[in-house]
Amino acid sequence: MTAPELADWRTYDAPTLPRVLDAALRCFAEQGYHGTSIRDLASEAGLSVPGVYHHHKSKQEILVALVMAVMDELLGRSEAALASAPEDPSAQFDALVESLLRFHMFRRQQAFVASTEIRSLAPESRRQYVDRRDEQQRMLDRVVVAGADAGVFGTPYPLDAARAVATLCVGVASWYREDGPLDPDELVARHLVLARGLVQG
Amino acid sequence: MTAPELADWRTYDAPTLPRVLDAALRCFAEQGYHGTSIRDLASEAGLSVPGVYHHHKSKQEILVALVMAVMDELLGRSEAALASAPEDPSAQFDALVESLLRFHMFRRQQAFVASTEIRSLAPESRRQYVDRRDEQQRMLDRVVVAGADAGVFGTPYPLDAARAVATLCVGVASWYREDGPLDPDELVARHLVLARGLVQG
Numbered sequence: 053m054t055a056p057e058l059a060d061w062r063t064y065d066a067p068t069l070p071r072v073l074d075a076a077l078r079c080f081a082e083q084g085y086h087g088t089s090i091r092d093l094a095s096e097a098g099l100s101v102p103g104v105y106h107h108h109k110s111k112q113e114i115l116v117a118l119v120m121a122v123m124d125e126l127l128g129r130s131e132a133a134l135a136s137a138p139e140d141p142s143a144q145f146d147a148l149v150e151s152l153l154r155f156h157m158f159r160r161q162q163a164f165v166a167s168t169e170i171r172s173l174a175p176e177s178r179r180q181y182v183d184r185r186d187e188q189q190r191m192l193d194r195v196v197v198a199g200a201d202a203g204v205f206g207t208p209y210p211l212d213a214a215r216a217v218a219t220l221c222v223g224v225a226s227w228y229r230e231d232g233p234l235d236p237d238e239l240v241a242r243h244l245v246l247a248r249g250l251v252q253g
Numbered sequence: 254m255t256a257p258e259l260a261d262w263r264t265y266d267a268p269t270l271p272r273v274l275d276a277a278l279r280c281f282a283e284q285g286y287h288g289t290s291i292r293d294l295a296s297e298a299g300l301s302v303p304g305v306y307h308h309h310k311s312k313q314e315i316l317v318a319l320v321m322a323v324m325d326e327l328l329g330r331s332e333a334a335l336a337s338a339p340e341d342p343s344a345q346f347d348a349l350v351e352s353l354l355r356f357h358m359f360r361r362q363q364a365f366v367a368s369t370e371i372r373s374l375a376p377e378s379r380r381q382y383v384d385r386r387d388e389q390q391r392m393l394d395r396v397v398v399a400g401a402d403a404g405v406f407g408t409p410y411p412l413d414a415a416r417a418v419a420t421l422c423v424g425v426a427s428w429y430r431e432d433g434p435l436d437p438d439e440l441v442a443r444h445l446v447l448a449r450g451l452v453q454g
Contacts, residue, residue: 082372086288167427168369171283209443216447219424220417226368227416242410246417249408249450
């Protein structure tokens, strides 16, 4: 997470992961954590095996650094989106949903690796990762519950609806293509309508 | 897909995969396709390595047989659900969504492996798998479009809504636990409300 990104949560330039993490992202996305050797990683990064070990103690440490960097960016953008929106629940909801949608459109590979390789994290790191993911869910929960309490959202099940909204946004990563038929802004607009349908009840 | 399952699309007994595919399911779910050797598979199945090769030519063939068996069951249940419901779009929608929800609650590991290991299928098998997955999506598309045409569903974006409904149902596999707080029937009831919200527009 770099300051310029936080300054504009809507803008996605090329991913800015350090060299080894960027190589790990591609390797894990293609053949999975257990199917990737440190030799594969070094080759993808254009480094020697000792070159990789110079920066990271182990493949496990690389996975942890990668998924935590992904989660830092996600949470940083979500916080910036909320901070940029007026205080009312509808505006907060729209900003947060838009940020989640854009992240899962423009960080597809990151989202795929983070969600599929939770299983490969050692227990302590897995707990830390899941805690941060829960933090993201709670941001959304708070906004939906505030809207339901204020009578702005009609859903009788605010927490189920908030989880479904997260699922909708995360799901975009599984089918969005930059050369697809929908312009990104149009895609965001349609999915905001869908997300609002989930909280209307 | 066995006939008794088709006769009752709501009932899930223990999975009925053949021994080697059942072992492959557990191995691939835990360490991924590329992280699993034929030796791992044989050990998990309680067979010798030649015993595994007696039934399957390769690890790739086992993956193909597994994901196709999962897809056969999904499509078979979806068709049975549609056949069991009255002809009107609302009833067809509810039956199909309920079937998709139950499948992703009770076949979580199958759904995880099928969706994460598409990348590991050889091109021809991948095409076949994606075609069948598209068939499932088109079933849902047809029901939502019929409802929108009939004025029963108000969504201005029936195809985006139909995809979001599929995402909602598939997403259940990522968090549902049989010992969780929600009774399966209550979970289905709440998610039917959420799914209807997506097509209301």
